[in-house]
Every structure is written in C-alpha cells, then in structure tokens.
Amino acid sequence: MGQLQLAGVTKSFGKAEVIQPTDLEITEGEFVVFVGPSGCGKSTLLRMIAGLEELTSGDIVIDGRVVNDVAPVERGVAMVFQTYALYPHMSVFENIAFPLRVAKLPRKEIESRVRRAAAILKLENRLDHKPAELSGGQRQRVAIGRAIVREPQVFLFDEPLSNLDAALRTEMRVELSRLHNSLGNTMIYVTHDQVEAMTMATKIVVLRDGHIEQVGTPLELFHRPVNRFVAGFIGNPTMNFLKASCLGETGDGVQLRLETGSVVTMPVEGAARQGDDLTLGIRPDDLVIAEGAARFEMIPEVVERLGNQSVIHGADMAGEPICAVVGGAEPITQGQKFELGFHPDKAHLFRPDGTAFARRNTALA
Amino acid sequence: MKSSVLDAPLRKNLPFVLPGLIIYVAFVLGPIIAAVVLSFTKWDGLGRPELAGFGNYLQLFGDEFFLKSLRNNAVLIVFYCLLPLLIGVALAAIVSRVRKSEQLALRTLLFMPYIMPSAVLGIIWQWLYNPAFGPINQILRGVGLGALAMPWLGDFDLVLPAVGLVATWYYFGFCMVIFLTGLQRIDPSIFEAARIDGAKPWYTFGRITLPLLLPEIRIVLLLTIIASIKSFDLIFTMTRGGPANATLVPNIYMYELGFQLNRYGYAASVAIVGAILIFAVNYAVHRFVRPAGTGAR
Ligand SMILES: Nc1ncnc2c1ncn2[C@@H]1O[C@H](COP(=O)(O)OP(=O)(O)O)[C@@H](O)[C@H]1O
Numbered sequence: 001m002g003q004l005q006l007a008g009v010t011k012s013f014g015k016a017e018v019i020q021p022t023d024l025e026i027t028e029g030e031f032v033v034f035v036g037p038s039g040c041g042k043s044t045l046l047r048m049i050a051g052l053e054e055l056t057s058g059d060i061v062i063d064g065r066v067v068n069d070v071a072p073v074e075r076g077v078a079m080v081f082q083t084y085a086l087y088p089h090m091s092v093f094e095n096i097a098f099p100l101r102v103a104k105l106p107r108k109e110i111e112s113r114v115r116r117a118a119a120i121l122k123l124e125n126r127l128d129h130k131p132a133e134l135s136g137g138q139r140q141r142v143a144i145g146r147a148i149v150r151e152p153q154v155f156l157f158d159e160p161l162s163n164l165d166a167a168l169r170t171e172m173r174v175e176l177s178r179l180h181n182s183l184g185n186t187m188i189y190v191t192h193d194q195v196e197a198m199t200m201a202t203k204i205v206v207l208r209d210g211h212i213e214q215v216g217t218p219l220e221l222f223h224r225p226v227n228r229f230v231a232g233f234i235g236n237p238t239m240n241f242l243k244a245s246c247l248g249e250t251g252d253g254v255q256l257r258l259e260t261g262s263v264v265t266m267p268v269e270g271a272a273r274q275g276d277d278l279t280l281g282i283r284p285d286d287l288v289i290a291e292g293a294a295r296f297e298m299i300p301e302v303v304e305r306l307g308n309q310s311v312i313h314g315a316d317m318a319g320e321p322i323c324a325v326v327g328g329a330e331p332i333t334q335g336q337k338f339e340l341g342f343h344p345d346k347a348h349l350f351r352p353d354g355t356a357f358a359r360r361n362t363a364l365a
Numbered sequence: 366m367k368s369s370v371l372d373a374p375l376r377k378n379l380p381f382v383l384p385g386l387i388i389y390v391a392f393v394l395g396p397i398i399a400a401v402v403l404s405f406t407k408w409d410g411l412g413r414p415e416l417a418g419f420g421n422y423l424q425l426f427g428d429e430f431f432l433k434s435l436r437n438n439a440v441l442i443v444f445y446c447l448l449p450l451l452i453g454v455a456l457a458a459i460v461s462r463v464r465k466s467e468q469l470a471l472r473t474l475l476f477m478p479y480i481m482p483s484a485v486l487g488i489i490w491q492w493l494y495n496p497a498f499g500p501i502n503q504i505l506r507g508v509g510l511g512a513l514a515m516p517w518l519g520d521f522d523l524v525l526p527a528v529g530l531v532a533t534w535y536y537f538g539f540c541m542v543i544f545l546t547g548l549q550r551i552d553p554s555i556f557e558a559a560r561i562d563g564a565k566p567w568y569t570f571g572r573i574t575l576p577l578l579l580p581e582i583r584i585v586l587l588l589t590i591i592a593s594i595k596s597f598d599l600i601f602t603m604t605r606g607g608p609a610n611a612t613l614v615p616n617i618y619m620y621e622l623g624f625q626l627n628r629y630g631y632a633a634s635v636a637i638v639g640a641i642l643i644f645a646v647n648y649a650v651h652r653f654v655r656p657a658g659t660g661a662r
C-alpha cells in the first residue's frame with residue numbers, strides 16, 4: 001500500500017507545457033521530496049497526484065490502480081497546504097474532524113481519532129480554539145492532523161514549512177521526519193529548499209522547467225550529481241564552478257588547466273578532447289587552506305564567522321567567484337590573499353552541455 | 366514633529382467645519398428634528414400646528430391602511446432581500462468558477478440594473494408589464510402561452526410579487542458582486558482541502574462557503590432591508606400604491622398623507638415609525654448575524 005507510479009505524465013496550461021513527459025516510481029514508505037526552483041512545476045505535479053489538476057496525458061497509478069479519473073478522496077491521499085487551508089470558522093477539533101464528518105463516521109470513532117491525532121501533534125489543549133488563536137506552527141500541526149485522521153496511503157505536502165520562521169522550520173522538519181518514522185506511510189513533499197530536501201528525504205526528485213533532472217538519495221545527489229544544475233542546487237553553500245580547459249586524457253583521468261593556471265588531473269571516466277571548455281566543480285567545504293594537489297590563491301571579500309567555521313566569499317586571481325568554508329580559528333581577513341587547494345577526487349567535472357563526467361572514486365555513496 | 370492642525374483649539378478650526386455643519390444641520394438634522402416634533406402635532410401645512418401628543422401614533426396602530434402597508438412591506442422584504450441574497454450567493458458561487466475574462470462580462474451584465482436610477486427602471490418595467498402592448502405579454506402570446514398573459518400590475522394578487530420581482534432583479538447583481546468579492550477574500554486552498562477530504566460541492570457550500578461569507582451576508586442584509594423599508598420610487602412609478610392599495614407601503618402612504626391629504630403631522634409619524642423600524646432591524650441583524658470565528662460573544 002502507498003505505491004505510486006507516474007507514467008509519461010504531462011501537463012499543459014494552454015500552450016505552455018508545464019510538466020514534460022515524466023516517469024517516476026515511488027515505493028511504499030518512502031519520503032520523497034520534489035525539489036527545484038520556484039515555478040519548475042513541483043506544485044503542479046503534486047496537485048496532479050492529489051487529483052486537483054487533470055493530466056494532459058499519461059497515467060498516475062496508485063497501488064496498481066490507474067487513478068487519472070478517480071476523485072481525490074478515493075485516491076487515498078491527504079494533502080497539507082502551504083497556507084494551511086484551515087477552516088477559520090471551525091474549532092481545531094472540527095478542523096481535524098472535517099474529513100471524518102464528510103465520510104460520515106460514527107461520533108465515537110471521530111472523537112477517538114481526533115484525540116489520537118491531537119495527542120501525536122501535541123494539540124490536546126488547543127482543540128477548542130479557533131485557528132486564528134494559534135501560532136503558525138500550531139496551525140500547521142492542525143493541518144497535518146487533518147491529514148493524519150484520514151489514515152491515507154500517501155501524504156502530500158506542498159511547501160508546508162515556508163510560512164514558518166527559521167527556528168520553527170527546523171523544529172517542524174524534525175517532527176515531520178519523526179512522524180514519517182512512526183506512521184511509515186509514503187510521503188511526498190514539495191519544497192524549493194534543498195536543506196529540507198536533504199534532511200528529510202529518503203529519495204529526492206530534482207525538477208527543473210517541468211522535467212526531472214535527477215532522482216536519488218540525498219547522498220547520491222550530493223556526491224554524484226548528473227549535471228551542473230543538480231550540483232549547484234544541492235549543497236549549501238553552493239558549489240564553486242571554475243572554468244577549465246582540457247589538456248587531454250591520461251591514464252589517471254582528464255588533465256585540465258584552470259583559469260588561474262593550475263594544472264589538475266581529474267579521476268573521471270569518459271572521453272574529453274584537448275581544448276574542450278569544461279567546468280570543474282568543487283564544494284566550499286572541500287577547499288582547504290594550502291593543501292591538496294591543486295592549488296590557487298583567493299582574495300577574501302567577505303568573511304562570515306560562524307564560530308566553528310568561517311564562510312569566505314571572494315574571488316580567485318582570475319576573477320572567478322569563490323566560496324570556501326574553513327575552520328573557525330583560521331586567521332583569514334578581508335583583502336588578505338591566501339592559498340587554497342583541493343583534492344581532485346573531491347571535485348566534479350562537467351562537459352560544455354552541463355552533464356557530469358562519472359567520478360572514479362567508488363568510496364562515495 | 367509638528368502636531369496636526371486638527372489638534373488646534375476648537376475656535377480655530379470652527380471656520381473650517383462650519384460650512385459643512387451648517388448644511389448638515391439645515392438639510393439633515395433640522396428636518397429630522399422637525400419631523401419628530403411634527404409627528405406629535407396635527408398640521409395641515411398652512412395654519413399653526415396643534416399639539417396632539419401621542420395621538421398620531423395611537424391612531425396609526427389602529428389604521429388599517431398603515432397596517433396593510435406594513436404587511437405589504439413585510440412581503441416586499443422577501444423580494445428586496447431574501448431573493449436577491451439567495452440568487453446572489455448562488456450566482457457568485459457559479460460565476461466565481463468561470464474564467465476571468467468571461468467573469469468580468471457576466472459581472473458587468475448582472476450588475477447593470479443597479480447603476481440605473483430606480484425611478485427610470487420603474488417606468489421601463491411599467492411598460493414591460495403593460496397588459497395590452499407590453500413585451501412580456503406579447504411574448505407570452507407569441508409562444509402560445511396567452512393564458513399566462515396577465516394584467517400584471519392590475520391584479521390585486523399579482524401586483525405585489527410583480528413589483529417585488531423588479532426589486533429582486535434590481536438588487537441581485539449587486540448582491541452577487543459583493544459575494545464575489547467575498548469569495549476572492551477566501552484562500553482558494555480551503556476549497557481544495559475540502560475537495561481532497563471528499564466534501565461534495567453542496568456540503569462545502571453549506572459548511573464552508575456560507576459561514577465564511579457571513580460578513581458579506583450581513584452587509585447585504587443591512588443594505589437590502591433598509592432599501593425595502595425605504596422603498597418608494599420603484600413602486601411610485603409603477604403603481605402609486607395601487608390597485609386598491611395592493612402595493613401600499615409606509616413611504617407611499619406617508620407621501621399620500623402629507624402631500625395629497627395635507628395631514629403632515631400624521632405623515633411625519635409614519636416616517637418616524639419607518640425610521641424606528643430601520644434601526645430595529647439593523648440592530649437585529651448586527652446582533653444575530655455574526656461572522657463566525659471573530660470574537661463570538
Ligand atoms: N492554473 C494555472 N494556469 C496557468 N499556468 C499555471 C497554472 N498553475 C501553474 N502554472 C504555471 O506552471 C508553472 C509551474 O507552477 P508550479 O507548479 O506552481 O511551480 P512551483 O514549482 O513553484 O510549485 C509556473 O510557470 C506557473 O506559472
């Protein structure tokens with residue numbers, strides 16, 4: 001129960017194809033996160049699964065049944081909205097009970113299910129309140145409660161945390177993960193925030209302009225992004241991209257010259273010809289001070305001191321923007337150039353069209 | 366920061382307020398007080414008013430014409446208030462689902478009656494209702510329903526609904542527009558949430574849409590009830606209260622008493638009772654139609 005397949009699903013609004021042909025397999029109990037920049041079609045995809053938008057073509061299969069023309073309520077899905085979508089004139093109890101009243105459950109059953117959900121969500125002493133009397137986090141919990149009582153096969157969340165402040169967001173993230181662990185249901189979660197995706201997902205689906213860029217576990221996406229877009233989207237701070245021209249292939253991989261003049265040999269598979277304009281990607285955390293096979297100098301412009309580490313924004317000698325994360329005790333000051341380096345097996349290499357070379361390091365997830 | 370000119374002492378600001386105040390006192394407050402005073406007198410408009418105490422009011426509640434006018438007005442409230450409200454809510458629920466461009470056209474079309482002077486509409490409808498050559502009866506005869514071609518404004522039983530329906534037609538577009546704005550205020554995902562939870566359209570309408578539209582329902586109730594108690598021009602232009610007082614309402618009665626029978630004191634007491642009715646109904650609506658979820662007492 002709680003399996004879901006998308007087969008060749010598309011969606012057009014008028015002439016605009018908002019979702020390009022999409023295939024996706026979701027198995028029972030997964031916590032799947034759709035992540036991508038604003039306007040990439042995440043909500044549309046989720047709403048198609050919910051039954052709020054019709055498909056233009058393709059099939060959605062839930063537990064072996066094609067549900068294209070099945071009403072939302074019969075799909076066994078429950079949805080939590082970004083704006084909470086609580087009924088402002090009803091008490092918390094009535095809000096949570098709403099789907100059960102619609103289903104005409106006996107009063108006793110409604111009462112006990114609502115109380116159980118309220119206990120899970122720590123809302124027991126808020127049941128008589130109106131939504132307007134609750135904090136943002138509590139409102140979101142009521143919305144989740146309304147989804148829980150239906151005991152759906154699949155939970156759908158559309159950016160449920162974006163209206164909360166940062167501290168509450170972190171807290172709710174943990175609570176949602178806990179909820180997923182205890183209920184064990186399939187959950188599909190939409191967000192534009194890659195941190196939410198990385199922290200909660202068992203499987204991440206990265207979307208861009210209505211098509212799937214990559215599907216994988218958080219660590220797969222982190223260590224083996226298939227293209228520059230995914231590499232740049234996943235990870236915080238964002239990966240550095242350095243221009244590199246190919247000097248040719250050696251037995252150890254592809255040899256490159258960076259703009260700053262350093263020569264690196266990247267341990268990757270795949271063909272590259274001399275003179276190709278490639279892009280080298282290196283995460284800020286993988287840059288180390290005066291260490292590694294590839295070295296270059298950096299001029300810091302802004303130093304953000306977080307205590308345990310410092311985030312340094314600046315540029316290399318060729319003027320390319322660089323961000324580095326170094327230990328909090330490092331004596332880096334603004335404008336004082338210093339030497340950085342990295343190990344080539346930590347870096348990524350991208351072709352001119354943005355696709356990634358496969359990395360040789362098999363130790364990575 | 367310099368304090369506002371409004372904080373200046375009264376005598377300094379009085380010159381600015383005075384012109385408006387004088388006009389208000391002369392044309393609004395003065396006449397109201399005069400009417401109240403007048404309602405306690407007998408006055409034919411020429412001689413000196415004679416004090417009559419509560420005589421006018423006592424007489425009023427034994428006056429069968431006045432009681433009839435109140436009964437007629439009660440019936441008219443259905444047409445001024447209830448029907449436009451129901452039609453307006455229903456249309457708003459439907460029109461809000463239509464695409465934006467068509468919605469604008471529908472909204473404009475249905476709102477149209479409201480922007481015309483009701484006296485003009487009364488004259489137009491009098492012609493539409495004309496038993497011999499009015500378009501309504503001509504069409505009825507044309508499609509073979511000649512049996513239904515009635516003397517709409519001449520029949521004792523038909524005339525009140527016939528006049529009332531014009532008021533319904535006049536107000537429903539206005540109600541619809543208010544309800545449409547109300548619907549726009551409501552977060553659309555509320556309706557989507559209800560749909561995902563399996564609520565059928567009627568259930569959603571009754572349990573969610575209507576309660577959330579209570580603020581608008583209240584406004585519409587207030588405005589249309591006031592309009593019905595104040596009703597004069599539509600009725601005056603269509604029937605003048607006839608035939609045989611079948612459409613007599615307090616304001617028409619007041620007009621007849623004052624300007625045709627020269628019983629100004631008595632007419633004033635009719636006007637005052639009408640005003641009291643409006644206050645009473647307003648209070649009732651304020652008291653009993655409460656938007657849910659906001660400081661319910
Ligand atoms: N009802 C609609 N009509 C027309 N275009 C729409 C509609 N809903 C969404 N879109 C378009 O589809 C694209 C994807 O929207 P959406 O799925 O909401 O993106 P997001 O990833 O931010 O959730 C956007 O370009 C948006 O403008």
Ligand SMILES: [Mg+2]
Pocket residue numbers: 042043044159
């Ligand atoms: Mg969205």
